[in-house]
Amino acid sequence: MRKYILNVLKNEKGRYVSGEEISKELGISRTAVWKHINSLKEEGYEIDSRSRAGYMLLNVPDLLLPFEISEGLETKTIGREIYHLYETNSTNDEAKSLAANGGIEGTLVVAERQVKGKGRLGRLWISPQGGIWISIILRPEFQPFEAPKLTLAAALAVTRVLRDKTNLEAQIKWPNDIFINSKKVCGILTEMNAELDRIQYVVLGIGLNVNIDLKKFSEEIGESATSLIKELGRPVDRVKLLKSILTEIEEVYYFFLKKGFPPLCQEVKDLSYTLGRWVHLRQGDKVISGEAIDINEDGALILRTKERQVITVVSGDVGEGRRN
């Protein structure tokens, strides 16, 4: 109902609409209208109420509010169910708990700020107001060992959107980061709950630095990270961008479910930041160094070491380095 009231106010922007008008149009009491208006205000919509004149929408806040995201969103499942939070420890944790309690495929958790956002293995991922911090519940019906490729598929989807909507040369740093001008703009962290041969759920977590002033970050992060506002010199409409991301993720996800990863592999390689570079791969205490020469159809990275040994890697921390 709030959505309909909001639509009435949006259609009459700049004009007061009386409570009676709304109550007649929607077939609810004026008290009900008043209550819904109040809860819209609580969500962040700036609505002026004036006795006798009625209600006027003054401003839609710069927030990733569910009504704004779902307006005109043409996906079938991704983002059909939206949980919006002003602040959370981690959208992934929220999504995991929703998924454990039956949250349906495509459920989106979106937060304005994350105070304990998760990087890989508990590393802090800084997520202040102005970014897109989301997690999506997926329930794919393939074997658990297929799931790691979803990270690359999601990275591909976001990279496509960034290139298409901002013209920036976004690239995929294998396997889960997106770089612009050699700096990190987006990180993806996927978490899975599965039995041996059956996936219960996958939570796809995406953190994208959109309108973020990097001066607020520490020097160390400021040097290795970037944001869209910094690269473009202007702010980006987060709601529009998020809608595009959800649409593209759905596109890539359903393609992946139908045809698997191999047909996406060439594009992932074409957009790769990692290929052709000399990388150090940390696996526990061990460090493997080599030139990244290929990404195979399992999504694994192929390295060629100094000794010309060819190694296939599926995990570990990739860092750039010089060839010693």
Added chain:
Amino acid sequence: MAFNVEMIKDLIRIVSSSDITELAIECEDLSLKIKRDTRVDGVVTVPHSEIVHDSRGQSGGAEVDIGSKKQEDMKVQEDENFITITSPMVGTFYRAPAPDEKPYVEVGDRIKPGDALCIIEAMKLMNEIEAETEGRIIKILVENSAPVEYGQPLFILEKF
């Protein structure tokens, strides 16, 4: 003093993590000898059926060998009282949710269905492996942050 299986297992753990090569205990209803073969490292086998608790007051001899060969390890896995938890995918094995946090489980811990045991990570997908049965962790077969293969045994669990 009456012995139960739990206490015997505790003794085995104490012996196996110490320099003691042989420990013998005798009391009214049980005699127990734990020997550690120091030539072979670290595989603990508990031949379950051989631990006899004789409640009739007679001396029931129980001998437990600690330190055995790989074949015996396999025997443990085949025993219906034990379950081997294997990796559902290729990746890296992590015992803790974060480098500075405590491991999910240690040898000897009781676990119940749904408890997290470890993470297998591949391409930044973190797969939290949960226990599906109730039991006790008898052995952790992989070092933290080591690479694992599909189907590789990770834990041996003793069913309750």
